[in-house]
Amino acid sequence: MDEKREAQAGEEEAGAAGSGKRGEDAGRRNRNKTVLLAVGAAVLAVLIVGAFFALGYCVGGHSGQPERPALGGELREKVQGRLQARRENARGFVEDEGTDIFKGSVTSVEGSKVTVETPHGTETFVVGDATRYPGAGPGGEAGVENSGAAELTPGKNITAMVRKGADGSWEAQVVRVPGERGKR
Numbered sequence: 001m002d003e004k005r006e007a008q009a010g011e012e013e014a015g016a017a018g019s020g021k022r023g024e025d026a027g028r029r030n031r032n033k034t035v036l037l038a039v040g041a042a043v044l045a046v047l048i049v050g051a052f053f054a055l056g057y058c059v060g061g062h063s064g065q066p067e068r069p070a071l072g073g074e075l076r077e078k079v080q081g082r083l084q085a086r087r088e089n090a091r092g093f094v095e096d097e098g099t100d101i102f103k104g105s106v107t108s109v110e111g112s113k114v115t116v117e118t119p120h121g122t123e124t125f126v127v128g129d130a131t132r133y134p135g136a137g138p139g140g141e142a143g144v145e146n147s148g149a150a151e152l153t154p155g156k157n158i159t160a161m162v163r164k165g166a167d168g169s170w171e172a173q174v175v176r177v178p179g180e181r182g183k184r
Helices: 002-060 073-094
Strands: 099-110 113-118 121-126 157-164 170-176
Touching: 099 121, 113 157
Parallel strands: 121 170
Antiparallel strands: 099 113, 099 157, 113 121, 157 170
């Protein structure tokens, strides 16, 4: 029996010597458990928040983007009002007796006579000192000699507001050459 006691005493001594190491290992394990629990709780929280966001997205139909005001309401009315005013202004000019608008490509220029190919056929008009050329440079400015006639070359697309003259020919009031300086 003495041998058993000695064996137990030896084990206890060995256990007492190693108990410091065991204590450190147990403390590390407790810290590791705490860290793992905290990380697990954070992951779980993120998953729950994500699930609620997805549910709200699907049920509510929202994209998560801030809503941009649609072209409606006050803005739409304002834009339509401006467009309507411009149409009425142009209509007032064209509805005068003997006025028209020619829009097309210049096919020839002979002196003051300009021929334009429009969707409705070929039209000819004359340009004069009173013709304005907005966007064609200094000739389009008030009080400056017209030099915009030089912009009228074959192949150029133009828009001309014309009136019937006393002799029955079309006289240009305004000739616009899109894509030139001063384009609005």
